[in-house]
Amino acid sequence: MSQNEFVPQIPYGTRDFLPRDAKKKRLVESALAGLFTRWGYDEVITPTFEYLDILSVGADQELVQHMFKFLDKNNRLLALRPDMTTPIARVAATRLREQPAPLRLFYLTNVFRYEQAQAGRQCEFYQAGVELMGMAGPAADAEVVALAAAAMREAGLTVFQISLGQVEFINGLMNECELPQAERQRIKNCLVQRDLVGLDEALAASSLSPAGQVLFKRIPLLHGRENMLDAAYGMVSNDMSRRALDNLAEIYRLLEYYGVSGHVSFDLGIIRNFDYYTGAVFEGYTPGLGFPLCGGGRYDGMVGAFGVEYPATGFALGIERLMLALERQGLTPDGNAKDVYIGWAPGRLNEAIALAGELRAAGRIVGLGLQPQDKAAAEACRQAMGYANLIYVGG
Numbered sequence: 001m002s003q004n005e006f007v008p009q010i011p012y013g014t015r016d017f018l019p020r021d022a023k024k025k026r027l028v029e030s031a032l033a034g035l036f037t038r039w040g041y042d043e044v045i046t047p048t049f050e051y052l053d054i055l056s057v058g059a060d061q062e063l064v065q066h067m068f069k070f071l072d073k074n075n076r077l078l079a080l081r082p083d084m085t086t087p088i089a090r091v092a093a094t095r096l097r098e099q100p101a102p103l104r105l106f107y108l109t110n111v112f113r114y115e116q117a118q119a120g121r122q123c124e125f126y127q128a129g130v131e132l133m134g135m136a137g138p139a140a141d142a143e144v145v146a147l148a149a150a151a152m153r154e155a156g157l158t159v160f161q162i163s164l165g166q167v168e169f170i171n172g173l174m175n176e177c178e179l180p181q182a183e184r185q186r187i188k189n190c191l192v193q194r195d196l197v198g199l200d201e202a203l204a205a206s207s208l209s210p211a212g213q214v215l216f217k218r219i220p221l222l223h224g225r226e227n228m229l230d231a232a233y234g235m236v237s238n239d240m241s242r243r244a245l246d247n248l249a250e251i252y253r254l255l256e257y258y259g260v261s262g263h264v265s266f267d268l269g270i271i272r273n274f275d276y277y278t279g280a281v282f283e284g285y286t287p288g289l290g291f292p293l294c295g296g297g298r299y300d301g302m303v304g305a306f307g308v309e310y311p312a313t314g315f316a317l318g319i320e321r322l323m324l325a326l327e328r329q330g331l332t333p334d335g336n337a338k339d340v341y342i343g344w345a346p347g348r349l350n351e352a353i354a355l356a357g358e359l360r361a362a363g364r365i366v367g368l369g370l371q372p373q374d375k376a377a378a379e380a381c382r383q384a385m386g387y388a389n390l391i392y393v394g395g
Contacts, residue, residue, distance in 0.1 A: 013114070013123025025126070028155050029108050032128045032317070035154045038107040039147055041130050044105050046087040052077040057086055057305045058276035066113045068123075080112035083387060085276070085302065085314060088131045088156055093250055093306030101134025101310075108319075121291075121320065122227050129296070129316035133303065138247060138312035139282045141298060142254035148284055148294055148315045149260040156320050156331045160265050160286040160293070163223065165270030166248050167297070169232070170219065172240030177212050187216065191271055194311050196220060222268035226252065227356025244279075276302045282315070288328040289313060339364040341387035345394030352393045 010016065015026055025249045033043065049070075055062050059082070068080040080088055084107050092103055108128045119121060130147060132140050145162060146324060152160045174184050190199035193341045199220070203213040222232055226249070233245050255261040256331070274296060279291065281297030296315025303310035326332050340359060345353035349372070356368045367387055369378060375392045382390045 005239055011123075013117045014120055015124075015223065021323070024226065024326075025319060027201075028319060028322060029126075030127065031154050033106070033108060034149055035151060036128075036130055036147075039104070039130075039143075041106040044088060044091055044107055045083070046081070046091060046107075048110070049078050049080050050090075052079045054090060055086055057089070058299070058302050059086070063113070066115050068112050076296075082113045083125060084109060084129055084316065085299065087097055088314075089262060089310075089312070090306055091134075092133050092310060092312075093303050093308040097308050098150050102140065103133040104130070104361040105133070106130045106178045110147050118291075121318065122325075127316045127320035128319060129267035129314060131312060131313075133310050133312040136300065138250040138254060138280075139311050140311075141247075142251045142258065144313050144315055145251065145264065145280075146255060146258035146260050146294065148282070148296065148317065149258075149263050151208070151317055152284060152286070152293065152322075156326050157286055157322075157329070158331070159329070160263060160284055162260075162282050163267035163278065164248060164251065164264055164281050164282045166244035168244035168247075168279060169236075169241045169268050170271055172238045172242075172244060173219075173236060174217065175240060176207055176236070176238040179206065179208070185205065187365075189270060191269055194220065195267070204288060208329045212230060220269040223266060225265055232268060246391060247280060273295060276330055277313060280313070282316075286325045288327070289321065289325050290387075291321070337365070338385070338387040339366060339380035339384060340368070340389045340391055341374065341378065343366045343369045343373045343381065343390065343392045345374070345392075346372040348372075348393045355391065356394065368371055371394050 008023045008110070012278050037122070042346070052205060054071060055067065063082055067082050070078055072078055088105055088107065092105070096103055106129065110124055110126050112121055112124050127332040130144065134142055142297050144233055145164065147160060149160070170188070183202070186198065186202045187206070190202050200217065205215055206213070208216065216234070222228060229249055233242060236242060252261060252264060253265055270283055271277070276299040278300045279298030282295065283292040284294040285292055294315055294317040296313070298311070298313040342352050342356050356366045359366045367385060369381065372383065375394065378392050379390055
C-alpha cells in the first residue's frame, strides 16, 4: 500500500451495521415497535440535534460535557441529543400540551454521547423507549416496569432481572442527616458508580456521625425481595424514606398482577445517573453482561422545566446491548431466510422477471439473476448468496 493511498475511516465510537447485523437490529426494533403499539403507545420522532440549552434541562454537568456540540450559522450552540427523555418532555410541553392525559409515547432512535466506547455501547448508540406522561402514582410506574419486562421478552430474552429502587429513600436519609449539598453529590456519585471504596472515603470525609456513616455504607447492600423492604423500614425514621418504601411495595403488588414480579427484586442503592429522577427507578439485567440492558424511572419535574407541570415516568432499552445479550445466550433472531434465487438461460429474462414478481407478491424473499447462466452457475450463485432454493428458468 502506497503512502498516498486513502484509507477511509469512520469516527471514533461509531460503527457500520453490515447486512447480517442490520437485519437483526431491524427485527428487534420491529418487534419492540409492535409491542409498544399494542400497549397503546404512539411513536414520536424528534430532531437529531437541538439547542444546547434545551438538551441541558435536567442533565448533570458530566452529561453536558459528554455531548457532541457545534455552532449553527447564527453562532447558536447546538448539540446531538444524548438521550430522548428531554426532547420528548419538550414535545409534550409544547406540541402536545392540549392532548388529554396520560400521554403514552415511544421512540426508536440513535443518541450520542462522547464517552469511552465499550461492548454494547458506542458514542452513537440506539435506543428503544417509552414515556408515560401526565399521571402520577404507582399504577403508572408499574405499567412502565411491566412494559420493560415485556420488551425484553418480546426481543427474545428468557432470563432477565429488574432491580427496582427509589431515589427518595436516599434523599430522605440525606435530609434527616442534614448533609451539605457538596457532600450529598459526592456520595451520590459513588452510589451511581457502585464505587464502594470511594463511598467509604466520601463518608469518612463527611460531616456524618459514625452511626450515620454505617447507615450509608449499608445502602449498597440493601437489595433483595420483600423482606428487605421490611428491614429497611426499621432502619429509617423519616417520613420521606418510609413513603419511598411504601411506594415500592405498592408497585410490586401491581407487578404481581402483571405477572412479572418473579423478574423483579429491590435494590435501594440504585439512584441512576441523571439528576431528573424523583421517585421509583429501575434497571434491567441479564446474565453475561456486566451492565444494564435498560433503565428508567419517574421524573416528575422534567416537563415542568418547559412550562407545564406534568408527572412522568419511562425507560430506555439499549438496542446494541440487547443484541449482544441475545448473541451471547444463543438467541439471536435470524428472521425470514432468503427463499429463492432465480437463474435463467439466454432469452428467458422476461419469464424470470414475471416469476420473481409473482413470488414476491406472495411474500417470498427472491433474488433475481441479472445475467444469463447455466444451471450449475446459478446453483453456485444461490449458495454464495445464501438463498435456500433455486428456481432455474431455462431449457
